[in-house]
Amino acid sequence: MNPDRPLDGFRSIKVKLGILVASSVVAAVLVSEAGSRAGVPAWLTMPVTVAVALAVTQWLARGMTSPLREMTAAASVMATGDYSSRVTTTSRDEVGELARAFNTMAADLSASDQQRRQLVATVSHELRTPLTAQQALLENLVDGVISPDSESLRTALAQAERLSALVSDLLDLSRVDGGVTPLTLSRIDLAELIDQGVREANAAGADRRYIRFDVSVDAAQAEIYADAGRLAQVIANLLDNAVRHSPVGGTVTVRGGALDTQRWALEVFDEGPGIPADRAESVFTRFGSWSDSGGGTGLGLAIASWVCELHGGSISVLPADSGAHLRAVLPTVPSPASVSEPTKENSVPHASSAAVAEPPPARSSAPTPPADSPVAQLFGNAWPERNQKARPDLVLGCVGVGVLAALILPERNNIGLGALLVLFVCGGVVFAASVRKRAPWTMALALVSAGLGSLLVLRDADWLSVLAVLIVVVLTMSALTGARAVAATVLAAASWPVAALRGLPLLGRSMSALSRHSIIWPVLRTVVISVAALVIFGGLFASGDAIFGSWADQLIPDVNADGFVYRSFVGFFVGGTVLAATYVAINPPPVNNTAMTSGRPVHRRFEWLVPLGLVIAIFGVFLAAQASAMWGGHDYVQRTTGLTYAEYVHQGFGQLVAVTFLTLVTVALAARKAPRVTANDRLLLNVSLGLLCVLALAVVGSALLRMYVYQEAYGFTVLRVLVIAFEFWMGLLLVFVLTAGIVRHGRWIPRGALLSAALFILAIGLINPEAFVAQRNIDRYNETGKIDTHYLRRLGPDATPAIVAGLPRELATCIVSAPPNLSDDVLEWNLGRARAAAAAQGLDPSQTTGCDSWLLDQS
Template sequence: MSDHTSETPRPADAPEPSEASGQAGTSERIAWSKASVPEPRDTTSEPPKVPGYAQRGGQPHPPNPWRQSSPQPSALSTLRPAAPAAIRGATLCSVIVTAMLSALLLGDGLGPNALIVAVSAALGAFFAARTAGRRLRPWTAFWAVGGLALLAVPALRDAGWPVFLAVVSAVALGSLALHGSRSWLGVFLGSLGLFSSIADGLAWGARGVRARMTGSRGRLGVILRSVAVAIVLLIVFGALFASADAAFADVLGSLMPDVSLSGTPWRFLLFLVGLAGALAAAYAAAAPVRWDGITVRRGKPRGRLEWALPLVVLNLLFAVFVAVQLTVLLGGYDKVMAEPGLSYSAYARQGFWQLLWATLLTLLVIALALRWAPRGRGSDRTLVRSVLGVLCLLTLIVVASALRRMDLYVDAYGLTRLRISVAAVELWLGVVLVLIMAAGVFGARLLPRAVAASAAVGVLAFGLVSPDGLIAEQNVQRYRDGHSIDIGYLRGLSADAVPALDTLPEPLRSCALMDIEGSLRSDDSSWYATSWGEAQARDILRKRSPADPTRSCSGSRTGIGGSDRDGDENDPYDPY
């Protein structure tokens, strides 16, 4: 008991004390007895005090500085949403069909088969996106339709270089359709983002197949057995009907792919590529990487004088160059040609490549200027638009001058693959400059996607116009106008040039078509690997037999009036 006591407070529900002395005494004794009895203590031991570092880390000792920390999440995982649900049956079937079509159709070359395989892969991506709840947006539809349209180039053209550009651009547009990026960095990474989903797509497909094998009660096995039985029936009855009718055998042989044991490893590799590509596309459609989440910090804005002075000086230089070009145009090119030591071809060639590099460097200057441009006030934005707008306008005139020089060059020496390619690039750079000027007026929100769309449209147009056909037509027309013709160069073109070369007189026609006809005769591809240009060339060559093959075609330059390519032999920019 303690030496002193304190008054115990009366509970609120305790009865009021009675006026009778007996009851008061009893209540008083009970109250004193309660106050004298100590309160029962909690018998459980009080937890020991733990240092702060142990409370945070759950360790009784300080953390070991040599111990490796837990792995941090990758940047890609932070940009990608949660893993999609298990792969559905429609997506899985589309992926398997894509892999089989890749193995059966792509082994013989490119033609309509590229579009067939791409449509199957696009269906798998569409089913996966619909399962994930993604909606079809206008830009997504534009990228998807543009990618499929680009794959029409292998179906129409035989030349390998525009076909390669079209296929690469189609893959980039398909990746953009899956990721839906809109910023500069997002559009660039989004065009390559399909490759980041290959590993995740393969793991996603493996999990889906394993889940279906264990939990579908044999439905996947039923599907596989049904497909196997259908294939066996097709082979057996197809062989019987083919042996019974020669016409049916010819039709069946042209429709069915030629599968041989010698090409089995190559076709197996194509199967794996098709499988991985289709799974990557489906996974990206269900869980796309948000590449727009990666932001590039803008540069520190500069003062008006520091920013504008170099650009104003550059504008003055461009203005002087443009003034000189206009003076030459008004005075006529004949006045320039009268200078000693300056030939027609030298003037046409001496400045094109420099002007092309000047255009590219101007675009780089514009990008850096926008990064460090002054901003914050309306007058700053007006200054930026004025200075860069004048620079873009002057650069457009430089682009026109470069194209004019290339036109003179082609008139002097004829059209080649390199010349038509760089002229197309220069023309596209002019389109980019126009888009930049439009962005300065209407806003730059759509500029990255507009530039990517212009590149895709340019590649599609370049493939559809048949560059090899244009080269052959231009050189044949020059021959008709009295210039010489380089048969040695033209005979190396693709089958797209046959319609134009077929109009040449003999023996030029046979000499120009000799190599093309030999390659077509040795290449008996199936319908799905034959382009429309190749089929058209075969029909032309079949209707009109060539001249005597023993006729001499050793001269690479044949024609009248000598060789107009004299002086062009050392052209380092034209290895073709």
């Protein structure tokens, strides 16, 4: 079975499709069942199951569709005039039949194109010799070298007649291309035919090189039966070849005589450098001249061979002590060979002349490049793949990352040093593969991501770790793609899961490159086959014999005991996730080319100014109400609304956060829709948006003041601190907008917003939010004697040092009733847990029996 085309043996594409669907379903069911039995969570089982099913589908479908891709690529190459491309025809189904028909069509087109070129080349070559001889004769007549006697005029007439005959042969050559060439056989005088060829050779320049011809014809073979015109071609080409390779003053010997009762031979000797034995066959092929120094196009001997074959004879090179020895063997009674479609280069030697005819296109020995895969066609220009060669190094690196994650992450319930190690290794592989790793933006986000990742060790709050990792994902994708706008950042984040599909063609090429390695796949195949044989035969023997089964139980470890299946899922998930990220790193999508379409700007000012003015007016009225509440005091608020001041400030905090967010959206829409044709338009827009941003900053201040007052009254919580941080961050964005209006350049705002959000999360993590909230509640307890003990008990180990240090021992013991247990595993080490364990070391959990009623009284 061909591993690249495993389904080629089946004769029906319907059967192949059925096998593909069934194999994918079976693979998905097996993986899902294995994960379920091993206790793997659904969020981890589902992506691994989908990935395995897609991998099986890709493996089986690649062989089914590869002939179609090859035909698409070959058709593109044929459109340029190169008909040498062929497609693989190992498939036996309907697609394979189509591939074989395509190859037949390509061969026919190649033969037709070759015959066209051969026709032009042969005619041009055959016209050259008589034209050269006639030109030389005419030049001699004009220069007075020879007199215009009857002999010279008969020579000129013979050359003119030969030219006329060659023109007539164009019809015969078209019949050659059709597969049949007629011969006009007659009795001719061989000696006279050779003398005519010698005269033409002298007229073509042999006499100027003082070449002497020694002609000898056997009297028994004085008269032959052949096509005079075709045989004249043989003699002319043999003499032309001998003259060109002979030295000045050399001798060309021509011999004609009988070999036996059924054959006669024409032999030509020269005194040139000779023909090497390894080139004896190639001289009769098109452009087969054995020496670059001899001149000519390398077609003369090929034409001579063709004429001999038409007569039922042959031509060859014989060994010689010096010079070249060529012999044409022809039958006494010719039996013309029909000329069919050429199968060898010398079958129909009408190839093109390098000096006259159009040269054939260069034939590349490289394999036909594969056409775009269905995945590439699916994405098109939205995510092109530019010159991406196979990257087996990245595949092996991601496999190593998956193995590392499978060894470290499972069986460790607490986030700590091991998780940070895996995260840093994953980030290192992705960063090393990135084509933008030298960009300042990429390096800056890499540093911030490293800081956010360190929170996995510094703090023991799951929510903070998850939030930090999510921000790292967004930063990583923005760094890899160089996203600048908000839409580009969103698309960059979405490109990570999409890369699992877009990178399949590159993964296939990389796996193919690995399969060609001399040691990797043989070792892997050996291991797989050996394990399969051990499991099958060992299982049968173990189930058939109790003693053998007991030995097997002692020797074979229980893979489930070590969580082998679970580790496999984790390794596959982490390795595949990193592999998808590396594809984004080496081939980032053009997210910056995607622009948000907001339509055309409005033409009249009132269309945007009136709505914006109403919003500004509402902001003004709201701030006036806030000022009256601040100046009137608590009594005014209670008298007007019936609420306490704390209840009043808490009532609208969520609404004010929503107002701040909607203000940013309003600014973005107004900036896009408002016209900026004149300077007045731009001035009015800047003033209006500037006023709105200033009023919105006042609303931000009001919201922050409200939450501070509420927390002073009812206590601090982590969620309230995070909401305050979010409102403060949106206020910073308003400052960015104001700054952009002043400097008249706001392209930096999306990146500034992303970087500031990441720095806010990093700052929140560094200040230890749970400890901060615990300390604020402890301060409130010291001032008012009120404390929300039930909330403090829900805080994580990060708050333990502050609780133990700030509260009475009895109360602290009741709140920290279960101090964290430190593991001896260094990969589970976490600074937050270590500090919590050290702080709670002196507490006695046995003293918490009366805590429920005591805490209720103190709350």
